[in-house]
Amino acid sequence: MLMPPQPTSTEMSSSMSQSPSTTSTSRLTPSSTTNSIRSLDYTPTETLGLIHLRLLHHWTVSTSMHICKCPKTLWIWQEAFPQMGFQYPFVLHALLGLAALHIAYQSPSERKQRWLDGMYHHGEALAGFQKQISNVTADNSEALFTWSICNVLYIFAMSNPLQDAVDGVPSISTLSRNDKVLGAEWIPMIRGMNAVLEPTHNYIRFGRMKFIMSLGNWDEIDPGQDSCGSEDDYFCRVRDTWKDSNSSEVYEKALHILRKCRLYSLQFQNMDPKMRDDWGYNKEWAGPLIFIHFASDSYFLLLKERQPPALVLFSLFGALLHGVDSYWFLRGWGKAIVEVIADVLGGYWKQWLSWPLQVAQN
Incomplete structure (x- = not known):
């Protein structure tokens, strides 16, 4: 489920202040409709918070455009990846994690909270990926490939050598700075993409991902x-x-x-x-x-x-x-x-x- 870290008090008060009142909601929603939905014993399958919506919006209008500056292939990052994420939540978590780090990069005042959001979503994305990678098929190959790309970008962004450590946020690595800079983490991840691609390489190469695979x-x-x-x-x-x-x-x-x-x-x-x-x-x-x-x-x-x-x-x-x-x-x-x-x-x-x-x- 999409359950992020608890929002800050500012975010909670903001979401409460923007929520319609109980009275106004009752005027807009007929009681008969409410009762009929209750009679169906309807339970939402996912919990989607405002921060998720903000991160997804940021991915669409900003992060994707700062990753891909090629108009002909932007639609893959901007549209195809999120659509894939709705089918495979671990891809959506990967996108939200990158969007969170992008906001942290752009807005120093939000850096700690968005950094934590990024770490949370990356953890969820990794867990989902590990479940899927044990059974690579034509159906999930694009999702696994997409996650692999996002994971490399995440490691580059998270381990950026120019950025100081975030106060109160534990380091994700015990490696020395020299080892990290010289690729102890990110080189195996880039080269490890071959393991994801090899079983269904032709399926991906001739599908909608062909443009971002071709050199x-x-x-x-x-x-x-x-x-x-x-x-x-x-x-x-x-x-x-x-x-x-x-x-x-x-x-x-x-x-x-x-x-x-x-x-x-x-x-x-x-x-x-x-x-x-x-x-x-x-x-x-x-x-x-x-x-x-x-x-x-x-x-x-x-x-x-x-x-x-x-x-x-x-x-x-x-x-x-x-x-x-x-x-x-x-x-x-x-x-x-x-x-x-x-x-x-x-x-x-x-x-x-x-x-x-x-x-x-x-």
Whole structure:
């Protein structure tokens, strides 16, 4: 059931002051109708409070539009996801949780209460997801996929490195700041989406979610032919960090993907506005995150081991992520990644971090 934390006294008094009086209600509702409903022994199946309505409204008119800035696919976030949530409550909880965090981001005076709302709805969403994931079918695959996307955004928003802890709100993680920034939580979540997608991938790919699954011209991008300029030179220079490494092939493949990610993201800066609006595929914030999806398990093991070449490569990812810093849930992440890596590696490796550090300061 949709039972949120108890509303604050302000919210309760507001809802009471806006409620029609008993007398006015009786004039508007014939007693015969009331009696007939009572005779049916009618009991509402859900309890929907004003805060739920506010969060759902905020999702529709604000949060969804700040996540998806592509007119052609906005309807999926704005309409299809809530409709799915009415069938699968764990999806609705995921949307409400994100909306609550978005309000907390926008309105410092409400931060604590909305933060608590976000944590509550995420907990409910997670519980519902865990029940459904044990039996993935064509019917629930879209809902599971939607929850997986929302969960990644939630973790980014909740663990935002720029935000101070909320007074009186317990931390959701026992990890150190460096571990959180370098992906101990969110990298497995992004890569774990494959487990959700694999059983019913074709069903989702050819359904209404195809536009937010497609990467457009990703397969056509060739860094060897399309790359030029000083930025790509910075990327290629990092090869010096693994020239004597037994893992050079792993690093080389990771670099290839990063160079593709840069080109994929770059095209939107130079694209005609109308073509940009009509793109209809993932763009902007999806560009850097493609790296997390396509890089190998071997690379992420080296990153977890804090191998210097793996960290240098990840600083390039951080620089790309900083390029989409205007998205509220990604604010500060790119800069934090680059700065943490510079701190972990120390002075010797700064020569390969000069470009990411320069980007992160802009």
